[in-house]
Amino acid sequence: MIVAEQKPIEEIMKMLHGFTKVLNLGCGGCTSICLAGGQKEVDTLSHDLRQKYADTGAAIEIGEHTIERQCNADFFFHLDDLVKEYQAVISMACGAGVQFVADRYPALPIFPALNTTFVGVDLDVGWYEENCRTCGDCVLGDTAGICPVTRCAKSLFNGPCGGTRLNGSCEVDKELPCAWYEIHQRLKSQDRLELITKVRPAREWVNQTRRTVIQAPYRDRYQK
Amino acid sequence: MKSGGNLEAVLNAGEFAITGELGPPRGTSIEAVREKAAHLKGMVDAVNITDNQTAVVRMASWATSLIVIEEGLEPNYQMVCRDRNRLAMQADILGASALGIRNILCLSGDHQQFGDHPRSKGVFDIDSIQLVNMVKNMRDEGKFLGGDDIDGPPKLFIGAAANPFGEPFEWRVHRLAKKLAAGADFVQTQCIYNMKKFRQWIDEANDMGLTEKIHILAGVTPFKSIGMARYMKNNVPGMDVPEDMIKRLKGAGKGKVATEGIKIACEQIEEFKEMKGVAGVHLMAIEWEHRVPQIVEQAKMLPRPVITPGSGEA
Numbered sequence: 182m183i184v185a186e187q188k189p190i191e192e193i194m195k196m197l198h199g200f201t202k203v204l205n206l207g208c209g210g211c212t213s214i215c216l217a218g219g220q221k222e223v224d225t226l227s228h229d230l231r232q233k234y235a236d237t238g239a240a241i242e243i244g245e246h247t248i249e250r251q252c253n254a255d256f257f258f259h260l261d262d263l264v265k266e267y268q269a270v271i272s273m274a275c276g277a278g279v280q281f282v283a284d285r286y287p288a289l290p291i292f293p294a295l296n297t298t299f300v301g302v303d304l305d306v307g308w309y310e311e312n313c314r315t316c317g318d319c320v321l322g323d324t325a326g327i328c329p330v331t332r333c334a335k336s337l338f339n340g341p342c343g344g345t346r347l348n349g350s351c352e353v354d355k356e357l358p359c360a361w362y363e364i365h366q367r368l369k370s371q372d373r374l375e376l377i378t379k380v381r382p383a384r385e386w387v388n389q390t391r392r393t394v395i396q397a398p399y400r401d402r403y404q405k
Numbered sequence: 406m407k408s409g410g411n412l413e414a415v416l417n418a419g420e421f422a423i424t425g426e427l428g429p430p431r432g433t434s435i436e437a438v439r440e441k442a443a444h445l446k447g448m449v450d451a452v453n454i455t456d457n458q459t460a461v462v463r464m465a466s467w468a469t470s471l472i473v474i475e476e477g478l479e480p481n482y483q484m485v486c487r488d489r490n491r492l493a494m495q496a497d498i499l500g501a502s503a504l505g506i507r508n509i510l511c512l513s514g515d516h517q518q519f520g521d522h523p524r525s526k527g528v529f530d531i532d533s534i535q536l537v538n539m540v541k542n543m544r545d546e547g548k549f550l551g552g553d554d555i556d557g558p559p560k561l562f563i564g565a566a567a568n569p570f571g572e573p574f575e576w577r578v579h580r581l582a583k584k585l586a587a588g589a590d591f592v593q594t595q596c597i598y599n600m601k602k603f604r605q606w607i608d609e610a611n612d613m614g615l616t617e618k619i620h621i622l623a624g625v626t627p628f629k630s631i632g633m634a635r636y637m638k639n640n641v642p643g644m645d646v647p648e649d650m651i652k653r654l655k656g657a658g659k660g661k662v663a664t665e666g667i668k669i670a671c672e673q674i675e676e677f678k679e680m681k682g683v684a685g686v687h688l689m690a691i692e693w694e695h696r697v698p699q700i701v702e703q704a705k706m707l708p709r710p711v712i713t714p715g716s717g718e719a
Contacts, residue, residue, distance in 0.1 A: 334516050334518075334527075335486070335487070335513055335514075335516060335527065335529045335532070336529045336532075337513060337529070337532040337533075338532050338534075338535065339532050339533075339534040339535070339580075339583055340534075340576060340579070340580050340583065341571060341572070341573070341576065341580075342513045342533075342571070343513075343566060343567070343568030343571045343595055343643045344515070344516070344568075344571065344642040344643045345571040345572045345573075345642070345643055346572065346642050346643065347570075347572055347645070348572075349572050349573070351642075352515070352516060352519075352642035352643065353516045353518050353519075359572070362572055362573055365573050365576050366573065374579075378579050378582070378583065379583075379586075380534055380535075380538060380583050380586050380587050381534075381535075382535065382538065383491065383530075383531040383535040383538070383539065383550060386530070
């Protein structure tokens with residue numbers, strides 16, 4: 182899941198400066214699941230904004246709406262008429278959703294209410310951890326299901342650096358486990374250490390330009 | 406010879422080598438470099454020139470290396486993976502070799518979070534082992550990492566670092582083996598204080614036949630004070646300072662700690678001279694360059710050997 186966090190309300194207000202009628206648009210996808218940009222958070226942010234504006238004596242009208250996902254056109258049809266009533270849109274989706282809204286309504290200013298933080302997992306309610314940097318060339322099969330690109334502070338590919346602490350934590354933070362320490366321990370327990378004793382050559386980074394994916398069955402449809 | 410440098414010649418001749426360390430200034434003072442270099446001249450076979458060490462901006466390692474050459478010292482040009490991608494690295498390697506730098510030490514680099522620009526973007530395009538391998542292929546195959554031919558390949562003696570004390574301990578000898586397989590000619594280790602653990606590591610390296618193929622220089626840093634020892638023990642990740650070492654420093658009494666620190670370092674050097682698989686020492690006298698002549702003298706490592714060109718060849 183994509184995990185996001187709400188921006189400080191002051192930053193959102195700064196973006197909204199000069200607008201008097203805006204739509205706060207929630208997303209029912211990932212940002213709803215991570216309790217950052219769903220219907221409930223739209224309610225809360227809109228309420229907080231109204232309060233702040235009232236405190237400063239400025240006028241603003243905030244409409245509220247949440248669609249199933251801000252990253253697919255199918256969910257936008259009934260929104261096309263609604264947005265015409267507003268001067269700007271606050272999007273509570275991830276960065277991808279914000280851009281999708283902006284591309285659909287190019288005449289309308291769009292403002293992100295969230296910072297998109299990472300692709301991660303739920304550790305508990307309201308507690309998430311980053312696990313994937315979407316590098317596009319997965320090595321998890323050789324690294325015991327532990328990502329060195331994401332979980333090693335230096336994204337090393339050939340084992341732990343010299344900074345691994347005596348308790349097996351990373352040099353940057355005593356509380357942060359060293360990814361390569363964990364990879365070693367797990368591969369050892371599986372008796373598969375030979376996977377990391379060979380030199381892994383420099384990788385070809387495939388995430389340096391914008392990527393698109395067209396799945397094999399659809400190639401005839403989209404590729405001329 | 407791979408590089409035509411002094412360090413390679415000394416090691417190939419089977420002499421017990423010593424390398425020093427010089428941290429570039431945080432400004433443009435050539436004088437500051439010259440002053441530090443003056444203390445090291447004739448005392449060491451090569452001197453490591455650090456590359457933005459602890460992720461703090463300093464004069465470029467290659468530039469400082471060139472000043473050091475003018476002063477009659479051989480630099481060991483350090484390069485970290487934190488600050489440049491493969492294009493910048495290869496460009497700097499060509500320039501370094503063209504201007505007479507003969508040794509390169511390939512490192513991952515301390516994480517940027519430790520330094521004076523903690524929110525800078527760490528590059529880590531390639532890691533230290535991949536860097537070793539890149540330099541090896543540039544030198545021996547005459548190829549850039551991208552596969553194109555180099556018009557005049559660099560001549561460099563390739564170094565890497567090893568920390569025998571980082572966890573997991575049992576992995577560390579395999580990491581050394583990987584650095585050898587990638588193409589490292591020599592290795593300088595992290596500061597050694599736990600001699601028992603170091604012996605275990607070097608024994609493993611001997612058993613695996615690694616020490617016959619790679620020159621290992623044991624890292625030595627004399628303690629200047631009890632505070633420094635405590636700091637190294639508690640704050641430097643991957644450092645192993647046994648408590649009895651600190652006890653011994655305390656026992657030296659007021660005003661005599663630094664002398665005791667040097668004495669410990671010299672005793673360690675004596676041990677390393679006798680240790681199978683150790684080809685020399687890497688003396689990191691951090692901001693203590695002026696004490697290097699005394700330490701090298703006291704460790705009975707003077708005069709340094711002068712190898713006539715060609716005689717180091719096997």
